[in-house]
Each structure stands twice: as C-alpha cells, then as structure tokens.
Amino acid sequence: MAYLGFESGGTKLVVTLSINGSDIVESRVIKRPHDAQALDSLQALMQTGQALLRDHQISDLAAIGFGFGGNVNQLLNQPSLCMHEAGWESLSAREVLEEAFSVPVYVLNDCDAAALAEAKAELNRNVQHFYYVTLGTGVGGAFYTNGDIFHTSPAGNAEIGHIMVDESGNIACPCGNKGCLEAVCSGPGLLQLSKLLYPRAGISRAEEVTQGYVENDEACIAIMDKYTEYLGKGMAAVITLFHPERIILGGGLGSFVSTVLHDKLIRIVEARCYPLFRGSVSIHPWQVCEGAVSLGAIFYAKQQLMERS
Incomplete structure (x- = not known):
C-alpha cells in the first residue's frame, strides 16, 4: 500500500510518496509564492500528489498524512489557523483532499510530524x-x-x-x-x-x-x-x-x-x-532534516489507519 505525505507552511510545500509507509519513492518540493493563500497551496499539494501517483503508476493509495504549518483542530481532524498564510480556517481541507483522492486524510501540526520522523x-x-x-x-x-x-x-x-x-x-x-x-x-x-x-x-x-x-x-x-x-x-x-x-x-x-x-x-x-x-x-x-514533516505525516497516517481498522 502507498501513502502520501503533505507539508505546508513556510516558503515551500512538500509532497512525499511512500510505499508501505516506510520506503520513500520520491519527494517533490514546490516553492510557495509569498502571496499564496490557503486554496492556492492546497491545490498545489493536490496536483503534485496526483502527479506523483500517476508518474509512479500507483493505484493502491491507503491514506494521506498532512503536516500542517499551524494550529490543528484535533477533534475535527482539520487545519485551523496559519499565521503566515490566510484562509485555512475557512477551508475544509480534509474533506477536499478526501474527495480528491478517495482515501482517509489525517492532519497534524508540522512540528508534531517532524518530531515523529526524528523519533525514528x-x-x-x-x-x-x-x-x-x-x-x-x-x-x-x-x-x-x-x-x-x-x-x-x-x-x-x-x-x-x-x-x-x-x-x-x-x-x-x-x-x-x-x-x-x-x-x-x-x-x-x-x-x-x-x-x-x-x-x-x-x-x-x-x-x-x-x-x-x-x-x-x-x-x-x-x-x-x-x-x-x-x-x-x-x-x-x-x-x-x-x-x-x-x-x-x-x-x-x-x-x-x-x-x-x-x-x-x-x-x-x-x-x-x-x-x-x-x-x-x-x-x-535535527537528523532527518528536509522532508521530516512529510515523512512524519506518513508515519502518522499509517499509525492512524492501523488504529482505526
């Protein structure tokens, strides 16, 4: 089974494709324009994720982990507030992603995601x-x-x-x-x-x-x-x-x-x-360095999927 890890926040967006939630196939980095808003970033993440799946001929995506650069409403499993990019609080990002990819999406703060990657x-x-x-x-x-x-x-x-x-x-x-x-x-x-x-x-x-x-x-x-x-x-x-x-x-x-x-x-x-x-x-x-957030988001998605199955 394959997993996608998303990272938003700061000056870049990252999308990572993993097989079995451990082996990294490829990561792609997108420079985020300084005036980008939430919907712009979300669309860039979706397009890059879909391109990765298509380019690697992946048809068995299990879940997506989203390391969000801001506050996360854990009860709703939803991005809440980003102080450096407007619009996330009014955008139902999880639902948009789940509809686009037809898999469950699990959201966590980007520092939490990076810490999970560092722990390994x-x-x-x-x-x-x-x-x-x-x-x-x-x-x-x-x-x-x-x-x-x-x-x-x-x-x-x-x-x-x-x-x-x-x-x-x-x-x-x-x-x-x-x-x-x-x-x-x-x-x-x-x-x-x-x-x-x-x-x-x-x-x-x-x-x-x-x-x-x-x-x-x-x-x-x-x-x-x-x-x-x-x-x-x-x-x-x-x-x-x-x-x-x-x-x-x-x-x-x-x-x-x-x-x-x-x-x-x-x-x-x-x-x-x-x-x-x-x-x-x-x-x-840090030891994992670049890609820590998207990698940790993948670990989190796999963990959540296993706990809920």
Missing part, C-alpha cells in the same frame, strides 16, 4: 523524551514522550514560539503579541532583530546574518549573540517545564545554532533553567 532517526531511537523545536518561518515545538506526541488540548499545545522572551516588546509577533520567541528567533524574526539593532547595516535576509557571523562580521556577531540570548531563554523554559532528555533544533536556523553556536547556547540555557536540571539535557541538530 538512529540518534534518537532510544530516547524516551525529547522536545523538538523548529526555527523557520515561525517557531514551533512538540514534546515527544514514551513513543508518541504529548497532547493536552484539541486546540493545540507546546506553543514554545509564543512565550515571552523579550521584555522590551520592540518586535511584534504574527500572533498579535510582542516579544514572543517567534518574533525574534524565527527567520523573519532574526531579520527584524537585525533591523532593530543595526538599522543602517542594510541587511535584507536572515541568511546574511548567519553568513556574516561565520565571516566574523562585528554587527552580525552582535545580532547572533542577542538572538542566542533570546533562544536560550526559550530553551531554558522548555527544560524547566518538561525536563526532556534532549532538545532537537530543526530548520535551517536550528541547525546553524545547534552546531555553530552550541556552546554559547548551552551556557545561556544552563544559567537560566531550573538549577536541579542543569547539565542533564543535551541540545542536538
């Missing part, structure tokens, strides 16, 4: 509890514990991106508050932080800051120091509240920070987390 990576197979954080267009989190994602509310949970880390509140968050972790530690947040700290530097992309840091640019070092301070506050809160065995940082920024700035981040975290937990939690870059 060799480095994490024996880890009972970890907290996954993605640093991309937004900042999201998922707590994996004892073989599954920890959920407390059908409306969502583990919203690490929306805890307060910048008391000055100089940078607004897409959620409507100011000073959130997402406001200063997402990709767009890093850019806004750069413009706040060094308005005359002419920085137009977050990648310029990370590259400048590697090249020992004075302004970029100062910006990344402030960024790491904010991120360290957030990760200290994760440790204090959940005390996982490890934190996994995903996304391009997550990889950069957890490798290039690892020691600096650890020092900030150790200084701010609950004293009894100091030294007990390690921080690692």
Whole structure:
C-alpha cells in the first residue's frame, strides 16, 4: 500500500510518496509564492500528489498524512489557523483532499510530524523524551514522550514560539503579541532583530546574518549573540517545564545554532533553567532534516489507519 505525505507552511510545500509507509519513492518540493493563500497551496499539494501517483503508476493509495504549518483542530481532524498564510480556517481541507483522492486524510501540526520522523532517526531511537523545536518561518515545538506526541488540548499545545522572551516588546509577533520567541528567533524574526539593532547595516535576509557571523562580521556577531540570548531563554523554559532528555533544533536556523553556536547556547540555557536540571539535557541538530514533516505525516497516517481498522 502507498501513502502520501503533505507539508505546508513556510516558503515551500512538500509532497512525499511512500510505499508501505516506510520506503520513500520520491519527494517533490514546490516553492510557495509569498502571496499564496490557503486554496492556492492546497491545490498545489493536490496536483503534485496526483502527479506523483500517476508518474509512479500507483493505484493502491491507503491514506494521506498532512503536516500542517499551524494550529490543528484535533477533534475535527482539520487545519485551523496559519499565521503566515490566510484562509485555512475557512477551508475544509480534509474533506477536499478526501474527495480528491478517495482515501482517509489525517492532519497534524508540522512540528508534531517532524518530531515523529526524528523519533525514528538512529540518534534518537532510544530516547524516551525529547522536545523538538523548529526555527523557520515561525517557531514551533512538540514534546515527544514514551513513543508518541504529548497532547493536552484539541486546540493545540507546546506553543514554545509564543512565550515571552523579550521584555522590551520592540518586535511584534504574527500572533498579535510582542516579544514572543517567534518574533525574534524565527527567520523573519532574526531579520527584524537585525533591523532593530543595526538599522543602517542594510541587511535584507536572515541568511546574511548567519553568513556574516561565520565571516566574523562585528554587527552580525552582535545580532547572533542577542538572538542566542533570546533562544536560550526559550530553551531554558522548555527544560524547566518538561525536563526532556534532549532538545532537537530543526530548520535551517536550528541547525546553524545547534552546531555553530552550541556552546554559547548551552551556557545561556544552563544559567537560566531550573538549577536541579542543569547539565542533564543535551541540545542536538535535527537528523532527518528536509522532508521530516512529510515523512512524519506518513508515519502518522499509517499509525492512524492501523488504529482505526
């Protein structure tokens, strides 16, 4: 039996085709236009999924897993709200997909999906509890514990991106508050932080800051120091509240920070987390990397299909 995994959110859409929910046949990435809305993305996902099935002559599709970059209504099994793409809350995406493909569709948050994929990576197979954080267009989190994602509310949970880390509140968050972790530690947040700290530097992309840091640019070092301070506050809160065995940082920024700035981040975290937990939690870059969301969505769809059969 075949499975499709969908990923929406950020600057790209991903569709992955799998046989038996484990062997990957092919993944296709679609660049999402900055002005795209929910229906545009949904149609692009459907067209790409149908093309994959057609090109590989697949006729036994079992289910679709949809890793959605936003809040998911778990009671309705439906995308709810995306702060970076309008229209999902009024679009019955699951029903549209089920009608188009004639198979059940299972929806979960993209961070939850990525965490499920990370749990199967060799480095994490024996880890009972970890907290996954993605640093991309937004900042999201998922707590994996004892073989599954920890959920407390059908409306969502583990919203690490929306805890307060910048008391000055100089940078607004897409959620409507100011000073959130997402406001200063997402990709767009890093850019806004750069413009706040060094308005005359002419920085137009977050990648310029990370590259400048590697090249020992004075302004970029100062910006990344402030960024790491904010991120360290957030990760200290994760440790204090959940005390996982490890934190996994995903996304391009997550990889950069957890490798290039690892020691600096650890020092900030150790200084701010609950004293009894100091030294007990390690921080690692993601292992599955690109495709983690769509792959995790496939794992989830297969799991749900088996539980409901």
